[in-house]
Amino acid sequence: MPADQPTILATSGGYRMGERTRIEFDALVHHAVDLSGAHGRRPRVTFVGTASGDPRWFSYEAMEAGRLAGFDVTVLDLFPMPNLDDVPAHLLEQDVVWVNGGSVANLLAVWDVHDLRPAMRDAWEAGVVLSGVSAGSICWYRGGTTDSFGPELRAVTNGLALLPYGNGVHYDSESRRRPLVHSLVGEGTLPVTHCTDDGVGLVYHGTDLVEAVSERDGKGAYVVERVGDEVREERIDPRRL
Template sequence: MCQIGTAAGDQRHQNAAMAEAGYKAGFDLVNLNLFAEPTFQHIEDVLLDQDVIWVHGGSVVNLLAVWRAHGLPAMLHRAWQHGVVLAGISAGSICWYMGGPTDSFGPPLRNITNALGFLPYGSGVHYDSEEDRRPLVHQLVARGELPETHCTDDGAGLVYFGTELREAVAERPGARGYIVRRDGDVASEEALPTREI
């Protein structure tokens, strides 16, 4: 597994915590840092050698800018096409979609539409824990500023095979996944059956 912490500035304490968790769980973990310089000379070789690439939260705007400067979008896409599982939380989730609401610029929330677009949907994270997110997702979808948008409560996740949504899962009771679609000039929300894991 490769952990990428670009969104939070490659914090070394986060790297250490992930390495310890990997050790305790019995799997090999590498941290890919881009600050102040890349950990590895041949980044794509490292990415292609993984089973899972996990991206932490932080600033999705900064993450995208730094990744583009280092050519990571194409490398990550090739890894995905070779069967590497791409995953993440918060900014590390939004990055795989077309975009979605973010606090990367500070308050208030703003929409970004220049994420990687591997998944052809909008992303709505922290759907139940930050009160401004749900209404903003509905507004953006209703106005056509986001496409169909897939949303998650904290503690929930969405599983895709390719670009097809297969299921919603949750690590805590009550956490759900949702789909928000445009219906004329309004947005409609569908709560997904969510399996506890």
């Protein structure tokens, strides 16, 4: 059963250290599954590691985290070739697509090679919940700030644009993120930009931001926009999951 409307959960979190495994899925991943409406069976989650080059060790960690959570996790690999015969059809069968972090510039380039932009849009429109962390958050927006090109953060502006905003991830843990977001919004490189502290996610129905949620205490979400000649930032207190 897909979500009853196009849904995105864009985050700066989703994992915690495990007791028996290296990582476990934290509350944000579980919330993505809840948003999908999957019940009465094991939720189907596809893990996408393209932004980090599909490292097999992390794919294994994700599958183990899924096993502990009671999810059926499938890994979508694009290196050295797609591991699935029909990727668009597979995505449409999922409850959640979770995209891992890494280089958002490389992620988008590889997705374009395999023509996944329309496949992701089709899945979104069909009610598959699109979600992810860091690069896996920025990709759904028009763009955001990234270290894809080197240690100095730069703008990326060729996101899938399912959401017509900019996106700022790791807003509290990486000191250069906030001033660059403000600068890019002020000069018009990014539109109104939605930002998340570590552990926070933003829920969208269609293109409407409906809620901020958090798996950690004391965290925030933010809307940064240009008003006249000023850049203004509004804090949103997230609901604790």
